[in-house]
Amino acid sequence: MAEDFYDFTSAKINSLSNTEKQIFNFVVRNMHLVKNMSIRDLAAACFVSTTTLFRFVKKLGFSGYSEFTAMIRLTERTSKNITIPNVISKKDYQEDYLKNVIEAVKVISNDKIDLFNRIMDRYPVVYILGLGLSADVAQYLRRILTVLGYHAETPVEDYEINSVLKRIKREDVLMVLSYSGNNRKLARYIEQIVTVATPTIISITRADNNIIQNMSDLNFYMFADDISIDGIDITSRCGMIAVIETLMYKRITELK
Known part of the structure; x- marks a missing residue:
């Protein structure tokens, strides 16, 4: 076996x-x-x-x-879950790291890619939510979407969310990046947005059942070993980036 x-x-x-x-x-x-x-x-x-x-x-x-x-x-x-550097060897972590990234891409079904492309074919305004390390990934995603001709924003502060609440429409897309999928602040933002509009919600979270995945119309999942130093989350977001790049490169292929 x-x-x-x-x-x-x-x-x-x-x-x-x-x-x-x-x-x-x-x-x-x-x-x-x-x-x-x-x-x-x-x-x-x-x-x-x-x-x-x-x-x-x-x-x-x-x-x-x-x-x-x-x-x-x-x-x-x-x-x-693991914590470095005391629990695992460098060699083991390298192998797990690569496997997690590969699996994040492997499990993306063609049906999900097709649905993602149908949503993006509308050229919606895209609002991207991400906190902590995922906020940096959100900025990366925004840049790619902008190059592809989309209007994309990455609100982070409460006042930026308030601005989104005044402008977001049903035909827009809300993309949520959260490794744990259980970030209460992000969930609260989603709830606020859904009360004024019902945009399509696309999320990338870890594979297990979580709050944000359950709030989403389309969810992609990533794999990673939980890593923290002195209580600070430094879990790799490479699986998340791999999912994003797979979707974006497939999108570029569709546009040619």
Whole structure:
């Protein structure tokens, strides 16, 4: 049996049906729960039959449900949070770092890319929210979008958000960058914006179930090992950048 769920399944994702892709997304975001679920429990959580779920497991290449959950447990256990420099070796971190970036790109389905392109075909005004390290990524995304001919803004301060509240329209896009997906300040900003307009919300967050992902119309997920020094978050945003660049380069291809 392969040692990593993502490596084992990545080549098979695009062959899944829409229903199976929804099951896959649920599994990836809720590995900590799925690892202990029976096939009936998971089927109920995904609103499908056990027959559909068993067919999904076989389509991913597993011999059965037990092998499926065994690999999830192994993957979930080996991707626990880490702190440097005392816990892991430099060699291990380099390998995990590269794998996280690669997996962030591998799990982007063609359906999600097509939906993203349909949204961006409208050439909406794009408001990008990001705090902490994600704020720097937001600036990078704004520059790319500007080069592609979009009007893009990166409000950060409360007064800038207040300005957005007066101008944002239903046909606009709100892009939210948050590694944890549980940033309360960002969630509050989204709630304020949704009360005055209902823009399309596109987010990039970590893979597990989170507040911002649940508030989004379209969510892309990244992988990273949580890293902090003296309580300050320095978790890599390279997975987030990889997702952005994949979407943007695909967008450039569409425009040619």
